[in-house]
Amino acid sequence: MKKIIPLLSVVLLLISCSNTDDEMIAIDNPEIALNIPTGFPEPNEFVRFNKPTKYGVELGEKLFSDKRFSADNTISCSSCHIQENAFTDGKAQGIGIEGRIGLRNTPSIQNLMFMKFYNWDGSKLQLENQPLVPIITHEEMDSSILDVIGKIQNDASYADLFKKAFGDAAITPERIYKSIAQFEYSLVSANSKYDKVKRKEGESFTAGEAKGFEIFQQKCASCHSTELFTDQSFRNIGFPLNTNSNEAGRARVTGITADYMSFRVPTLRNIEYTAPYGSFGQFPTLKAVLDYFDNGVLEAENLDPIFKNNGSSIPLTEEEKNNLIAFMKTLSDTAFVKQ
Amino acid sequence: MQNFKKYFIAATAAFAFVSCSNDDQNAVSNNLTLEFNNTFKNTTIVLGDAASASATANTSAAGQVHHFSELKYVISNIRLVKEDGSEVPYNVNDLDKGAAVIDQSKTASLSYVLTNVPSASYKLIKFGLGIKPEQNTLDQVRFPKFYAAAGANDTQMMWEWGSGYRFTKVEGFYDTDNKAMSIHTGSTVEGTAGAYTQGVNAYRDITLNLTTNAVVGSSAPKIKIKADFDKMLSGKINTITLSTGTGMNDNATPNVHTAAQMVKFVDNLGGNGTNDISGMFSVTAVEN
Numbered sequence: 001m002k003k004i005i006p007l008l009s010v011v012l013l014l015i016s017c018s019n020t021d022d023e024m025i026a027i028d029n030p031e032i033a034l035n036i037p038t039g040f041p042e043p044n045e046f047v048r049f050n051k052p053t054k055y056g057v058e059l060g061e062k063l064f065s066d067k068r069f070s071a072d073n074t075i076s077c078s079s080c081h082i083q084e085n086a087f088t089d090g091k092a093q094g095i096g097i098e099g100r101i102g103l104r105n106t107p108s109i110q111n112l113m114f115m116k117f118y119n120w121d122g123s124k125l126q127l128e129n130q131p132l133v134p135i136i137t138h139e140e141m142d143s144s145i146l147d148v149i150g151k152i153q154n155d156a157s158y159a160d161l162f163k164k165a166f167g168d169a170a171i172t173p174e175r176i177y178k179s180i181a182q183f184e185y186s187l188v189s190a191n192s193k194y195d196k197v198k199r200k201e202g203e204s205f206t207a208g209e210a211k212g213f214e215i216f217q218q219k220c221a222s223c224h225s226t227e228l229f230t231d232q233s234f235r236n237i238g239f240p241l242n243t244n245s246n247e248a249g250r251a252r253v254t255g256i257t258a259d260y261m262s263f264r265v266p267t268l269r270n271i272e273y274t275a276p277y278g279s280f281g282q283f284p285t286l287k288a289v290l291d292y293f294d295n296g297v298l299e300a301e302n303l304d305p306i307f308k309n310n311g312s313s314i315p316l317t318e319e320e321k322n323n324l325i326a327f328m329k330t331l332s333d334t335a336f337v338k339q
Numbered sequence: 340m341q342n343f344k345k346y347f348i349a350a351t352a353a354f355a356f357v358s359c360s361n362d363d364q365n366a367v368s369n370n371l372t373l374e375f376n377n378t379f380k381n382t383t384i385v386l387g388d389a390a391s392a393s394a395t396a397n398t399s400a401a402g403q404v405h406h407f408s409e410l411k412y413v414i415s416n417i418r419l420v421k422e423d424g425s426e427v428p429y430n431v432n433d434l435d436k437g438a439a440v441i442d443q444s445k446t447a448s449l450s451y452v453l454t455n456v457p458s459a460s461y462k463l464i465k466f467g468l469g470i471k472p473e474q475n476t477l478d479q480v481r482f483p484k485f486y487a488a489a490g491a492n493d494t495q496m497m498w499e500w501g502s503g504y505r506f507t508k509v510e511g512f513y514d515t516d517n518k519a520m521s522i523h524t525g526s527t528v529e530g531t532a533g534a535y536t537q538g539v540n541a542y543r544d545i546t547l548n549l550t551t552n553a554v555v556g557s558s559a560p561k562i563k564i565k566a567d568f569d570k571m572l573s574g575k576i577n578t579i580t581l582s583t584g585t586g587m588n589d590n591a592t593p594n595v596h597t598a599a600q601m602v603k604f605v606d607n608l609g610g611n612g613t614n615d616i617s618g619m620f621s622v623t624a625v626e627n
Binding site for chain 2: 045103116122123124125126129132133136137138144145146172173245246247248251252253254255257259260
């Protein structure tokens with residue numbers, strides 16, 4: 001027994017030595033503090049399994065703008081999700097490699113950490129499950145995750161970042177999905193004029209903005225509610241229909257007839273920057289959207305009760321429309337879009 | 340003593356016999372082939388484009404004539420059931436080794452050979468039309484072969500937006516003016532057990548009695564399975580009329596590319612899992 005102990009100690013020493021070696025090159029990769037803005041909802045329950053770290057976010061940002069994600073190396077995530085436009089592209093429908101036109105309008109990327117559903121139809125509940133979709137979709141990047149890894153695995157700058165973010169240089173699909181999600185979680189927009197007025201940081205609404213806020217609360221806030229300016233419900237509000245057979249709105253996922261052509265209520269944050277509007281960019285301007293509500297929307301069996309019970313329209317005077325638009329522009333976060 | 344000798348000889352002979360038959364079966368596993376015959380009723384389907392004169396035409400219960408230009412489906416989760424009721428799973432957790440795309444345009448795909456099937460007498464076969472939710476994730480790392488086969492340009496058995504495989508893909512034409520029809524099925528299930536989940540599970544478990552037992556051992560049997568696509572529109576569960584209305588009840592039924600209106604096709608093809616566990620499938624013969 002006496003002999004065994006020294007022997008064990010030596011073995012343990014050896015083991016701890018090799019551990020120490022690892023730790024010597026282990027990198028300090030602190031979690032980023034999740035600053036939840038006042039009044040925002042709790043983060044999506046999956047965020048706690050993939051908390052953003054300093055290098056995870058940095059890696060995700062680099063991957064986000066890497067064109068090698070597409071089959072012909074022409075399109076990155078940031079080709080359609082352009083920061084200056086609150087991560088949208090200004091086009092009616094997303095455009096992928098070889099000019100292929102996607103099914104829907106590119107959604108903005110902001111405050112995703114707080115969302116329970118992703119995409120127009122809520123097809124994803126967990127952000128880490130989303131990046132694969134554009135990578136493999138024919139009308140987007142038309143590639144595969146192993147093709148992407150094959151292209152970037154000999155890139156020394158990635159080896160360094162994967163090591164910093166995840167402890168070793170291995171590039172795996174899960175690490176790619178996680179780091180992109182971490183980058184997206186870090187994109188929080190809560191510094192608009194509206195926020196500063198609300199937080200009493202010395203700014204105040206103009207008369208028109210204040211009137212617009214009033215109308216907003218009367219006629220819009222039942223759907224565009226909470227500090228996210230969406231209640232995250234799915235509704236058919238009688239917008240012009242996308243006749244592509246791949247489109248069924250929320251029913252595409254649920255198969256439920258009553259969800260047919262229902263779409264997630266979009267956030268109004270940074271709405272000034274995300275034209276055109278609607279699930280496939282039906283409206284070029286905010287004024288066009290408001291005119292449409294005023295003139296009356298399409299009838300449908302499952303038209304949202306708010307429209308069904310109010311003559312299928314939201315009556316608005318021209319002055320009200322102008323004030324509403326003035327208010328919506330107070331939701332622009334100039335620092336967020338770097339304009 | 341004489342008696343003892345007799346018994347001894349008899350016993351030895353019996354042992355020899357047992358070991359003989361053991362030799363044949365015990366050490367041996369063998370192949371078992373599933374041969375799929377895709378039909379309209381009893382006629383094997385010939386594919387063809389809109390104006391094709393050779394394509395097999397079928398008329399639905401609702402009176403709509405139709406024919407197909409493309410016909411594919413995925414089978415997985417194959418299990419064989421022995422005479423005593425015990426189940427022998429065949430690579431059920433490995434899509435690369437245990438799942439296949441059956442493609443009417445590729446003759447080789449119509450015969451799916453199961454290898455190293457343990458020697459036994461089997462009375463029943465079970466398999467899935469489609470892929471169970473837990474495996475339906477387009478995991479290229481885990482199942483590279485099946486991913487490549489399903490994603491090939493001439494196969495296109497993926498629902499990219501749903502991060503899952505297509506389970507059936509039928510392209511064709513209907514009515515006398517040959518309007519295009521396009522029926523795709525697949526699962527849209529999302530979420531984790533215990534938490535919020537959403538979507539439609541389009542996987543269907545099929546159970547088929549064999550006409551006679553398939554005896555795997557010295558021989559490699561063949562099970563002939565008929566997939567009667569007449570059932571797609573004229574099924575045990577639903578009688579479907581294709582119509583191009585835009586209302587939410589008749590939404591795009593000739594063009595099913597989403598979960599909307601999909602389940603009635605799924606149930607006709609693969610049963611509803613309760614009172615219909617065979618859908619369009621039946622076993623027509625077993626060749627031992």
